[in-house]
Amino acid sequence: MSDGFDVVSVINAKGGAGKTSLTKVLISAALASGQKVVAFDCDPTQNLMGWVDKAKEAGNWPSNAAAFEARTAKEIVEALNQLTDEGFDGLVFVDTAGFGDKASLYMVNNSDFVILPIMLGSDSVGTTLETATVVTQMVDQLDEGKKAVVRVVRCNIPTLSNRRKGHSENFDRLGQHPLCLNAYISNSPIIELWTDEGPLHSRFKREENTVEGAKALNAKNTMKVLQEGLAVINELFEEAE
Numbered sequence: 592m593s594d595g596f597d598v599v600s601v602i603n604a605k606g607g608a609g610k611t612s613l614t615k616v617l618i619s620a621a622l623a624s625g626q627k628v629v630a631f632d633c634d635p636t637q638n639l640m641g642w643v644d645k646a647k648e649a650g651n652w653p654s655n656a657a658a659f660e661a662r663t664a665k666e667i668v669e670a671l672n673q674l675t676d677e678g679f680d681g682l683v684f685v686d687t688a689g690f691g692d693k694a695s696l697y698m699v700n701n702s703d704f705v706i707l708p709i710m711l712g713s714d715s716v717g718t719t720l721e722t723a724t725v726v727t728q729m730v731d732q733l734d735e736g737k738k739a740v741v742r743v744v745r746c747n748i749p750t751l752s753n754r755r756k757g758h759s760e761n762f763d764r765l766g767q768h769p770l771c772l773n774a775y776i777s778n779s780p781i782i783e784l785w786t787d788e789g790p791l792h793s794r795f796k797r798e799e800n801t802v803e804g805a806k807a808l809n810a811k812n813t814m815k816v817l818q819e820g821l822a823v824i825n826e827l828f829e830e831a832e
C-alpha cells in the first residue's frame with residue numbers, strides 16, 4: 592500500500608473464527624523472522640491489546656514491536672500516515688472486530704493483504720467463504736495498485752492423526768478453493784496456553800512437572816506455530832508478486 596511497509600488486515604464476518612489468534616501468530620512469526628511490527632486493534636473488546644498489555648507487564652514485549660488501539664477509520668488513517676512519515680519499513684497487522692463496520696471496510700480498501708481465518712467443522716465455513724467473495728468483489732473495484740491480495744487461512748486444524756474423517760475431507764476440499772492458502776495454522780496447545788506470555792518464543796510456560804519437560808514441549812509447539820505463521824506470510828507475499 593505504501594512504499595515502506597505492508598499492511599495485513601484480519602477480518603471475518605463470523606465471530607470467534609480465530610482472527611485475534613491468527614493475528615498473534617503472525618505478529619510472533621514476523622518478529623521471530625527479524626521484522627519490525629506495528630499492530631492495531633480495531634475491536635472494542637480489545638483482546639489483542641489485552642495480550643499486548645500483559646506481555647508488557649511480564650517484560651515480554653519486544654522493542655521492535657508497537658501496538659495501538661485504533662477504533663475508527665479516522666484513527667487508522669492517522670496512524671498509518673504517521674508510520675509513513677516516520678519511514679516505518681516493517682509489517683503492520685490489523686485485528687478487526689469482524690466485517691462490515693467502518694474500520695474493517697476501511698481496511699478492505701487500504702491494505703496490501705486481507706486474510707480471513709476459517710475453522711473447519713463449524714458453521715463458519717460458509718459465512719467465511721461468502722465474506723471472502725464479497726471482499727474480493729470490493730477489492731476488484733479498486734484502482735490497479737490499490738487492490739489487496741485476499742486469502743482464506745485454515746486455522747485451528749487438528750494434527751493429521753487427530754483429524755476425523757469429516758475434518759480431513761473439509762480440509763482438502765477447502766484447500767482447493769481459489770482463495771485458500773496452502774499454508775495453515777494447526778490446533779496448537781501453545782495458542783490455548785497463551786495468556787501473558789506475549790509473542791511466541793518470548794517465554795515458555797512451565798506446565799509440565801519439570802522445567803526441562805515444559806521447555807521441550809513448548810519449544811516444539813512454539814517452533815511449529817512460528818513456522819506455520821511464517822509460511823502464511825511467505826505465501827501471501829509470493830501471491831502479491
Ligand SMILES: Nc1ncnc2c1ncn2[C@@H]1O[C@H](COP(=O)(O)OP(=O)(O)OP(=O)(O)O)[C@@H](O)[C@H]1O
Pocket residue numbers: 605606607608609610611612613634638688746747748776777778779780782783
Ligand atoms: N490455531 C489454534 N489452536 C488452538 N486454538 C485456537 C486456534 N485458533 C483459535 N483458537 C481458539 O479459538 C477461540 C476463538 O479465537 P479468537 O478469539 O482468535 O477468535 P476471534 O475471531 O478473534 O473472536 P472475536 O470475534 O471474539 O474477536 C479461542 O479460544 C482460541 O484460543
Ligand SMILES: [Mg+2]
Pocket residue numbers: 610611612634638
Ligand atoms: Mg478477536
